[in-house]
Amino acid sequence: YEPGHVLFNLLTLYFFGSALEGLLGARRFLVHYLVALVLGGVVQAILGFASMAAGGAAHPTLGASGAVMAVLVAMATLQPNSQ
Secondary structure: OOHHHHHHHHHHHHHHHHHHHHHHOHHHHHHHHHHHHHHHHHHHHHHHHHHHHOOOOOOOOOOHHHHHHHHHHHHHHHOOOOO
16 A cells, blocks of 8 residues: 555545534544444455456455445545635
C-alpha cells in the first residue's frame, strides 16, 4: 500500500470521522464504521474473486478505504451545506 493512500485515509477519517461522531455519538459512529469496514472488505473480496476468475492477480483484501468513504458519504448526506 502506498503511504500517501494510507495518510489520506487517516486524515479523512480524523477530520470527517470526528465530525460524524459528534453528530451520531460514539457508539453509533463505531457501528457505522465497523459495518462499512466489513462491507468494504466483502465488496473488495467479491471484486477480487471476479478478477481472479477473469485471469487477474490476487490482491490483499481490506475494507478501510470503503469505511472511510462511508464516513464521507454519511457526512455529505447529514450535513450537505457544512464548510
